[in-house]
Amino acid sequence: MTKSTKPAYCIIGAGAAGLAALKALVSAGHDVTCFERSDRIGGHWHTDYEALHLITPRDSSGFADREMPSAYPTFPSRNQMRDYIVDYGMSNGLTEHILFSTEVVQVRPVNGDSSQGWLVSTSDGATRHFDAVIVANGHLWDPALPDVASGFTGVSLHSSQYRNTRDLEGPRVLVVGAGNSGCDLAVDAAQGGFTTSISIRGGRVYQPKTLYGRPRSELKLVAKLPPRLQERVLRELVRIAVGDPESHRGLPKPDSRNLFENLPVVNSLLTYWIDHGRIRVVGEVVAIDGRAVSFADGTTEEFDSILWASGFKVALPFLEPSAVETREGVPLRVAGGVLPLNASRLFFVGLIAPRGPQLPVYSAQSELLLDLLAVQEKVTKPLAEYFGGARAATDQIDQLRHVWARDMAKATRLARRLKERPPAAGAFHRPARSAFPDSSVRRVDRATEGP
Known part of the structure; x- marks a missing residue:
């Protein structure tokens, strides 16, 4: 039998991002194997808390090549998202290319040179x-828990471990964190009849999911505005609809009301239940002894359960630390978050969360990936150098959508030019200025991601 001369590609993970990449590669006729450590596709959507709904609307939150069912509500539930993603993988025949219950334990460059490919141990x-x-x-998937959490002797669950109020012991519940997950968990506990407090370290702007009966992103007149003017208009509409955060009892005043400078917390029910006395706002947790929790204002209270909505860490346990350049453990990337620095033939899909719906991001990155793979087969240098290299690299996970979209558009145009006219040996594209500030958000709240 003649050995195939086609390049062999590997995808790690069969969640939504992995399925988008797998669909793109399979459709293009590539030889690809996907490794999934669990026995199913769909990733965290199988295990997220039951009260989870998208913060982005149905009609803009699906894969680029598959609309969500019109029978779904405006903001689909966790179960509906799970079913949609699983159906996407099954109906496209993607499971035929997946090795289930097979965890990738090590990825290392061949002979220490990534231009020769990678050895994947499972x-x-x-x-x-x-x-x-x-x-x-x-x-x-890798919970970020503060050190103080270890001191609590009651029920202590990270948001990734929580399913519903049956997991709680009561009656006193403390939720730590006021991102989208924290808001959801506090509301879930309050509506379940628990005496609920939420620990908030700093001021946030709390946005409603809808304005004038429409999802914010579907306000056509606003969507047509330039990004900066769009932010100003939305900021004022949010203020009219919700009021200033500090007008709701206990919520701290944010340092800025600029929506670009705030994490996108989209929840109307937190302020609703605060105003009804069902959720109480407390300050930052500074110490825990048994069931006694001490706060920054010097007060101490006892709780029966704590839910930690403290986000997640980026984790790549299978990748040799020297394989890519990182900042605080997060790979530095260019080209819309797809290309790492200093490594050939290595790509990322989904290691970024531009504000808004996420599945379209995975689809766009996967389409760019096809062009990048074609270019990579014609050059030996790390592709990141052609896309600005270190000067354009970012470690951000949370990004403003319009900034990411601009970067992706530039990367797509350049990738197609390079595919048509591969650079001569040793030639690099002129580095671009970084489109991103030095500061970044490395820990991401589950529901902050959009879908």
């Missing part, structure tokens, strides 16, 4: 050679 004891590796293991 939990079944095998080591396989691939011409390129696409990392799509997600950034919402």
Whole structure:
């Protein structure tokens, strides 16, 4: 039998990002194997808390090549998202290319040179050679817990462990964190009849999901405005609809009301239940002893359950630390978050969360990936150098949508030019200025991601 001369590609993870990449590669006729450590596709959507709904609307939140069912509500539930993603993988025949219950334990460059490809070792004891590796293991699976959490002796659950109010012991529940997950969990506990407090460290702007009966992103007149003017108009509409955050009892005043400078917290029910006395706002947790929790204002209270909505850490346990350049453990990337610095034949899909719906991001990155793979087969240098290199790199996970979209558009145009006219050996595209500030958000709240 003649050995195939086609490059062999590997995808790590069969969640939404991995499925988007797999669909793109399979449709293009590539030889691709996807490794999934669990026995199913769909990632965290199988295990998210039951009260979770999208903060982005149905009609703009699906994969680029598959609309969500019109029978779904405006803001689909966790179960509906799970079913949609699973159906996407099954109906496209993607499971035929997935090795389930097979965890990637190590990824290392061949002979220490990534231009020769990568050796992928898996939990079944095998080591396989691939011409390129696409990392799509997600950034919402390794909980970020503060050190103080270990001191609590009651029920203590990270948001990723919480399913519903049956997990709680009562009656006193404390939720730590006021991102989208924290708001959801506090509302869930309050509506379940628990005496609920939420620990908030700093001021936030709390946005409603809808304005004038429409999802914010579907306000056509606003959507047509330039980004900065759009932000100003939305900021004022939010203020009219919700009021200033500090007008709701206990909520701290934000340092800025500029929506670009605030994490996108989209929840109307938190302020609703605060105003009804069902949720009480407390300050930052500074110490825990047993069930006694001490706060920054010097007060101490006892609680029976604590839910930690403290976000997630980026984790790439299978990748050698020297394989890519990182900042505080997060790979530095260019080209819309797809290309790492200093590594050839390595790509990321889903290691970024531009504000808004996320599945379209995975689809767009996967389409760019096809062009980048074509270019990579014609050059030996790390592709990141052609896309600005270190000067354009970012470690951000949370990004403003219009900034990411601009970067993706530039990367797509350049990738197609490079595919048509591969650069001569040793030639680099002129580095671009970084489109991103030095500061970044490295820990991401589950529901902040959009879908």
